[in-house]
């Protein structure tokens with residue numbers, strides 16, 4: 001028994017495989033915003049391969065990278081409307097819907113990739129994914145990208161004082177906005193698909209991201225400086241339209257979850273390796289300077305950002321997630 005794609009969608013779609021009468025073929029359309037050669041892009045391809053293998057080709061996953069189907073601004077709506085079956089937004093972008101997830105945006109909360117792994121793949125991650133229930137969204141897993149650093153156009157950022165007065169692009173998360181306000185910068189939330197052009201036109205002066213996103217999107221071509229700050233993490237929630245999930249035969253649900261578990265285990269290691277490799281490539285770019293913030297300076301930065309925790313605690317009440325994470329980190 002297959003799920004006929006045509007039955008799930010009321011509107012014409014931006015892709016055409018549902019027109020082909022493949023009535024026993026289930027296709028999962030998976031949309032994401034980054035390049036294919038990134039931790040998320042690679043994991044999406046790996047998941048697609050594993051699903052196809054485990055279901056003997058009865059379920060296919062068609063991956064649309066680089067915001068080619070939906071972008072930051074419309075992907076969540078598209079998922080809720082059933083215009084796409086899967087998306088993989090950063091948890092920061094999901095905080096508009098699930099404010100509690102801002103906990104993961106708190107600056108200098110995590111020290112190592114292992115801590116991130118433990119939190120996101122253990123019972124805390126599960127608790128966070130369960131918060132998606134009211135949205136008719138099934139949270140399948142959390143994935144990792146890595147630690148964020150800063151890049152800037154005109155001046156290097158050696159201390160947090162250098163951020164003062166800069167227009168810094170952020171993902172839409174109140175906690176991330178507070179983080180930049182705490183150092184006198186102006187946070188500007190914009191879609192990932194627009195970051196390159198906004199850096200190029202100097203509409204923004206700086207941005208925070210992982211080495212893999214900075215490299216794969218060529219931000220180093222329009223930024224002269226990068227500062228290794230490791231001030232926060234960037235990771236993902238792997239989401240599926242819940243009606244679609246429920247329409248799947250149990251056999252496929254099991255195989256999809258197995259594929260997701262395997263991809264997630266593989267993904268965490270891969271993400272760390274990829275960010276290391278891309279940082280090496282960034283080091284080789286002519287005219288692009290990388291500065292490592294000293295541990296003393298990072299400590300000062302961390303102290304300066306302490307009010308962000310107060311903001312979080314005041315706004316996110318009855319929340320035990322931060323104290324649970326603090327027992328691990």
Ligand code: LMR
Nearest residue numbers: 033034090171192209213
């Ligand atoms: C960003 O917007 O900077 C990142 O969320 C992109 C991504 O999905 O990794």
